[in-house]
Amino acid sequence: MVTRTRFDTDSCPVARSVDAIGDWWSLLIVRDAFDGSRRYGEFQRSLGIAKNILATRLRSLVEAGVMDAVPASDGSAHREYVLTEKGRDLFPVIVALRQWGEAHCFDPGEPHSRLLDRHQGRPLRPLEIRTDDGRPISPDETVVEKLEDAAP
Template identity: 85%
Template sequence: MVTRTRFDADPCPVARSIDAIGDWWSLLIVRDAFDGSRRFGEFQRSLGIAKNILTSRLRTLEEAGVMRTAPASDGGRHQEYVLTEKGRALFPVIVALRQWGEAHCFDPGQPHSRLLDRRSGRPLSPLEIRSSDGRLVGPDETVVEKLSATDGAG
């Protein structure tokens, strides 16, 4: 069995985020949770994922604090999976992936699902990255400040 590489101590926020979220199944589970899925069977039907893989991914998301179990909202004896505040904070990530996919993974005119503003019924505006002074910022206008091991020890 291949040992999973861990990034939970990496100084890079992207690496730590990937460590917490895991893989594509985990992001699709989070997507489905935003779409209203709460029960194991709902996730399984939507994703077509094997039970053992779904169980593992849900456990990983719980351990990372992205999801938690709660008593069934209908009073039944089942448990439901709900996003925590940490999980709900992934909404911009899911929207960014969706918008990137809409722009780059479909041929012109090819049908796909759309994310709509519940109030207006219209698609969301594209996400934008802005500087602290409000300027629109692209990748060429940013730099990653790498810290040495002693920078955070003070």
């Protein structure tokens, strides 16, 4: 069996994030949870994912603190999976992936699902990265301060 490379102790926040939720199934499960899926069967039907893979990903998301497994809201013996605060904090990540996909993965005019403001029924504005004083900033205007470069 191939040993998985782990990044859970890496000094890079991106590497640790990918270690926690980086595979596509996990991100699609989180997407479906934002869309209202809560039960194992709902995730399985929506994604068409093999049951063993879904069970593993849900367990990993619970272990990572991204989701909680809770008693079913209807009082049945089933469990439901709900996003924790840590999981809900992935909303901007999901929106960024969605907006990137809308811009780069569809032909002009090709239909796709849309994320709308529930109250106004309007699409969201594109996400922008800004400095702490509110100025828009591009990748060329940033630098990563590596741990070994940081002052003691």
